Amino acid sequence: MTIEDEQPSVELSKVAVSETHGEDSPYFAGWKAYDEDPYHESSNPSGVIQMGLAENQVSFDLLEEYLEHHPQEASWGKGASGFRENALFQDYHGLQSFRNAMASFMGQVRGERAKFDPDRVVLTAGATAANELLTFILANPGDALLVPTPYYPGFDRDLRWRTGVNIVPVHCDSSNNFQVTPQALDAAYSKAEAMNIKVRGVLITNPSNPLGATIQRSVLGEILDFVTRKNIHLVSDEIYSGSAFSSTEFVSIAEVLEARDYKDSERVHIVYSLSKDLGLPGFRVGTIYSYNDWVVTTARRMSSFTLISSQTQQLLASMLSDKSFTQNYIKTNRERLKKRYQTIIEGLRNAGIDCLEGNAGLFCWMNLSPLLEKPTRECELDLWNTVLQEVKLNISPGSSCHCSEPGWFRVCFANMSEQTLEVALKRIHQFMEGRKTNGGNLNFLLI
Amino acid sequence: MTQTRSDTESDSPEQTSTGMRLIVPLQGIVHGRGGLILGSLIPCAMFYFLQFYLKRHRSPPSEKPPPPPPSPSNSAANVAELPRTLSRSSLSLRGSAGHAHVSSRADSIARAGDSPYYVGLDRVLEDRYDELNNPNGIIQLGLSENTLSLDLIEEWLSKNLSDSILGGGLSISGIATYQPFDGLMELKVAMAGFMSRVMGRTVSFNPSQIVLTSGATPAVEILCFCLADHGNALLVPTPYYPGFDRDIRWRTGVELIPVHCRSSDNFSLSITALDQAYNHARKRGQKVRGVLITNPSNPVGNILTRETLCSLLDFAREKNIHIICDEVFAGSTFGNEEFVSMAEILDSEDSDKDRVHIIYGLSKDFSLPGFRIGVVYSSNENVLAASKRLTRFSSVSAPTQRLLIAMLSDTRFVEEYLQTNRKRIRTIHSLFVAGLKQLGIECIKSTGGLFCWVDMSRLIRPYSEKGELELWDKLLNKAKINATPGLACHCIEPGWFRCCFTTLREKDIPVVIERIRKVVETCKTI
Numbered sequence: 001m002t003i004e005d006e007q008p009s010v011e012l013s014k015v016a017v018s019e020t021h022g023e024d025s026p027y028f029a030g031w032k033a034y035d036e037d038p039y040h041e042s043s044n045p046s047g048v049i050q051m052g053l054a055e056n057q058v059s060f061d062l063l064e065e066y067l068e069h070h071p072q073e074a075s076w077g078k079g080a081s082g083f084r085e086n087a088l089f090q091d092y093h094g095l096q097s098f099r100n101a102m103a104s105f106m107g108q109v110r111g112e113r114a115k116f117d118p119d120r121v122v123l124t125a126g127a128t129a130a131n132e133l134l135t136f137i138l139a140n141p142g143d144a145l146l147v148p149t150p151y152y153p154g155f156d157r158d159l160r161w162r163t164g165v166n167i168v169p170v171h172c173d174s175s176n177n178f179q180v181t182p183q184a185l186d187a188a189y190s191k192a193e194a195m196n197i198k199v200r201g202v203l204i205t206n207p208s209n210p211l212g213a214t215i216q217r218s219v220l221g222e223i224l225d226f227v228t229r230k231n232i233h234l235v236s237d238e239i240y241s242g243s244a245f246s247s248t249e250f251v252s253i254a255e256v257l258e259a260r261d262y263k264d265s266e267r268v269h270i271v272y273s274l275s276k277d278l279g280l281p282g283f284r285v286g287t288i289y290s291y292n293d294w295v296v297t298t299a300r301r302m303s304s305f306t307l308i309s310s311q312t313q314q315l316l317a318s319m320l321s322d323k324s325f326t327q328n329y330i331k332t333n334r335e336r337l338k339k340r341y342q343t344i345i346e347g348l349r350n351a352g353i354d355c356l357e358g359n360a361g362l363f364c365w366m367n368l369s370p371l372l373e374k375p376t377r378e379c380e381l382d383l384w385n386t387v388l389q390e391v392k393l394n395i396s397p398g399s400s401c402h403c404s405e406p407g408w409f410r411v412c413f414a415n416m417s418e419q420t421l422e423v424a425l426k427r428i429h430q431f432m433e434g435r436k437t438n439g440g441n442l443n444f445l446l447i
Numbered sequence: 448m449t450q451t452r453s454d455t456e457s458d459s460p461e462q463t464s465t466g467m468r469l470i471v472p473l474q475g476i477v478h479g480r481g482g483l484i485l486g487s488l489i490p491c492a493m494f495y496f497l498q499f500y501l502k503r504h505r506s507p508p509s510e511k512p513p514p515p516p517p518s519p520s521n522s523a524a525n526v527a528e529l530p531r532t533l534s535r536s537s538l539s540l541r542g543s544a545g546h547a548h549v550s551s552r553a554d555s556i557a558r559a560g561d562s563p564y565y566v567g568l569d570r571v572l573e574d575r576y577d578e579l580n581n582p583n584g585i586i587q588l589g590l591s592e593n594t595l596s597l598d599l600i601e602e603w604l605s606k607n608l609s610d611s612i613l614g615g616g617l618s619i620s621g622i623a624t625y626q627p628f629d630g631l632m633e634l635k636v637a638m639a640g641f642m643s644r645v646m647g648r649t650v651s652f653n654p655s656q657i658v659l660t661s662g663a664t665p666a667v668e669i670l671c672f673c674l675a676d677h678g679n680a681l682l683v684p685t686p687y688y689p690g691f692d693r694d695i696r697w698r699t700g701v702e703l704i705p706v707h708c709r710s711s712d713n714f715s716l717s718i719t720a721l722d723q724a725y726n727h728a729r730k731r732g733q734k735v736r737g738v739l740i741t742n743p744s745n746p747v748g749n750i751l752t753r754e755t756l757c758s759l760l761d762f763a764r765e766k767n768i769h770i771i772c773d774e775v776f777a778g779s780t781f782g783n784e785e786f787v788s789m790a791e792i793l794d795s796e797d798s799d800k801d802r803v804h805i806i807y808g809l810s811k812d813f814s815l816p817g818f819r820i821g822v823v824y825s826s827n828e829n830v831l832a833a834s835k836r837l838t839r840f841s842s843v844s845a846p847t848q849r850l851l852i853a854m855l856s857d858t859r860f861v862e863e864y865l866q867t868n869r870k871r872i873r874t875i876h877s878l879f880v881a882g883l884k885q886l887g888i889e890c891i892k893s894t895g896g897l898f899c900w901v902d903m904s905r906l907i908r909p910y911s912e913k914g915e916l917e918l919w920d921k922l923l924n925k926a927k928i929n930a931t932p933g934l935a936c937h938c939i940e941p942g943w944f945r946c947c948f949t950t951l952r953e954k955d956i957p958v959v960i961e962r963i964r965k966v967v968e969t970c971k972t973i
Contacts (some may be wrong), residue, residue: 010767012827012830013672050606087816088814100776125661139548284842297547302697304664306661308661309661
């Protein structure tokens with residue numbers, strides 16, 4: 001009876017049509033440009049070099065070597081019944097052996113300065129899921145989390161999209177190297193209160209993305225005092241903990257808690273993952289480590305929506321339990337990242353560019369504010385676009401990280417070969433030279 | 448391998464029984480406006496009743512004081528789960544001064560966990576039957592899992608990938624880096640082919656319309672997030688899979704409106720009942736966004752006829768709502784009826800492509816629940832786009848994708864597996880149903896799924912949820928059999944139980960039947 005074209009189309013939900021996925025921001029637009037014209041040493045030497053993806057490719061060889069020399073580790077385990085049990089295993093507690101391995105690995109990454117209880121490890125398919133899950137558990141729709149700026153652009157999506165929770169930024173600036181201060185925390189909290197929004201917790205990333213720097217012990221203490229005072233939660237996203245250039249430079253919130261005898265620890269939750277430290281983002285392995293029994297139980301149940309494949313758990317359980325392997329991996333990985341960092345810092349310095357002093361992560365926080373005509377977001381985005389279109393580098397503009405000071409950019413250095421990094425540095429050098437000689441459009445792609 | 452198209456089974460004539468005469472007026476009350484009150488009182492009463500039963504039989508509660516500092520050397524190293532923090536005493540702890548608040552969503556999770564469905568599963572974990580090591584343990588009939596054909600997969604693995612998890616020559620850099628969150632195209636292609644085979648090759652699936660997820664559980668949730676807002680509702684024919692209550696309502700805030708089906712119709716879907724439920728919802732001011740069906744049905748095991756599917760589509764079109772069709776058991780059919788996928792109905796009805804969405808996965812048909820592979824399949828571009836983005840929270844692990852690409856692309860193996868698996872399900876099903884029949888217990892005639900829908904209504908006293916729970920309790924604690932009671936599935940008629948039989952070997956069946964017989968005897972002496 002009703003003609004098809006007159007039929008109103010069937011409606012979708014608000015979540016489905018919302019823009020909170022954020023894929024229209026420059027952070028992601030740069031990725032699209034890269035996808036369309038990706039750099040390749042031989043086949044596309046003038047393509048876009050991807051410096052906007054925080055991936056760790058510097059230590060693959062160690063993983064491959066391990067698997068080659070330990071084929072039995074990469075087996076289903078326990079002989080004939082191993083595969084069957086594994087294939088059927090969908091218990092949201094996760095494989096005990098894998099949880100043990102994760103707890104042990106997390107301890108190792110922290111130089112054994114903190115110990116982790118396997119029974120507090122909740123498994124999720126990636127840290128993305130872990131952060132969202134914690135948000136679902138700790139806050140109601142309309143509530144807020146305080147997040148120090150600049151922060152990982154993905155948080156806007158991961159913490160807010162389906163949860164309906166808000167992010168209230170805690171503004172940090174270069175005057176003190178973007179460290180969080182109690183004043184900034186208080187200001188953000190008051191701002192939320194003024195908007196009638198209930199704050200449920202603070203979410204920090206340590207080591208910080210995009211700063212590439214660890215949070216100092218004293219600052220961690222101040223943050224812990226703040227959340228205790230306000231009786232709210234603290235989520236510490238420590239996915240880059242194994243990417244600190246030296247083991248002693250990174251202080252985990254776990255260490256601070258231990259020093260305080262775990263007083264008031266039930267408000268603290270740590271997120272970890274193997275995507276950055278172990279370079280295995282495709283495996284989808286994340287964890288929530290909570291000092292709160294209720295949160296552990298609830299998160300476990302909720303992890304039903306985001307279980308890690310039992311096959312993957314089995315594979316990694318053996319590998320991560322091998323202490324000689326993990327110790328060597330952690331040490332070597334740190335050294336290589338440090339070397340990369342030094343390369344890029346030097347290269348940038350030679351080009352007349354300063355960076356924030358960093359000591360961790362897969363990226364550096366570059367200061368291009370001297371190049372801005374005016375210290376505005378628009379000028380920053382213009383510069384970003386120039387770098388993307390002319391210099392053919394995809395770097396992440398600070399505004400997509402909610403940085404309150406325009407002109408800062410995150411530059412990743414671990415997701416490419418050393419040669420590619422050199423190429424990128426040359427391009428930057430030539431770009432800066434070009435601007436000195438009054439912005440003539442040099443063809444700097446003749447490398 | 449098309450099955451011969453058989454005529455649709457004619458509906459069995461209306462049967463009235465004492466039970467029905469009690470139920471129908473109740474049905475009228477529950478659906479009416481005043482039924483809202485009863486509708487909330489009854490679940491509350493059930494909840495408190497359940498608590499009573501659970502307190503009697505729960506393993507000794509370890510009432511915890513406020514959590515002490517975690518001390519690795521003291522914590523139990525064994526698998527025993529954290530002490531249950533569901534008891535009311537823990538709830539009050541949470542509210543005490545100095546303890547940071549948790550969300551109301553976290554709260555509601557605790558309550559959901561006390562359904563007999565989950566309680567039974569937990570009990571089996573603690574005391575699982577093993578012929579040699581634990582002959583007095585609980586036999587699991589409450590989890591729809593299929594272990595009948597895992598040997599075929601094991602064989603394939605040892606032939607093709609030696610014993611390596613990574614499959615021999617796979618280099619890690621190929622699978623370790625970030626992959627598209629919605630799955631590798633190669634796997635989508637293989638999955639599309641697999642789904643087509645499963646559904647009898649009468650319909651083909653487009654790989655670009657597939658979004659891969661870590662299991663069917665997140666697939667269902669993702670679709671609900673896309674199709675309905677918080678507070679909206681889906682119509683769901685009862686009895687339905689107990690997991691839906693948690694999976695759908697938990698985080699999305701979407702309500703489930705039960706649409707009751709009856710034994711007189713063999714629990715088959717009635718469009719009239721759907722229509723009534725839709726209208727009642729409207730009167731209450733509740734927005735219905737779609738219908739959720741499972742085909743083959745869980746827990747009944749019947750297959751929806753082509754006719755019914757078409758009528759359902761007509762209904763959805765008329766109301767301008769969605770259809771979510773969960774087809775996870777499509778490959779687990781064992782009768783002579785052909786299975787018709789919603790996708791096939793769509794083929795001929797172009798105009799409705801935007802409103803039909805299919806869920807699939809490899810946990811049931813391919814016996815790999817641990818590997819976490821689910822599918823959202825839709826022709827609606829916007830739903831696909833949103834689902835692709837949302838599945839970043841629930842992606843399939845890369846090594847698993849690689850393994851499955853290899854397995855599912857081996858079409859000869861897949862065919863052999865599907866055929867053999869069906870035969871084996873049929874065999875166990877017949878034996879199990881026959882065994883129950885000897886005890887005077889009937890099941891709904893079913894041709895799909897890993898379970899049967901068992902009528903124990905004559906064994907319960909009184910003929911009510913209370914009687915049903917008592918029988919469930921007896922089965923669990925005396926007979927040591929975990930079966931899922933109908934009330935966990937929102938069945939409107941008391942006394943029905945879902946019994947999954949595909950984790951049983953032929954030799955286990957007499958053991959199970961004997962245990963049930965003992966309980967049957969005690970019921971008869973009441």
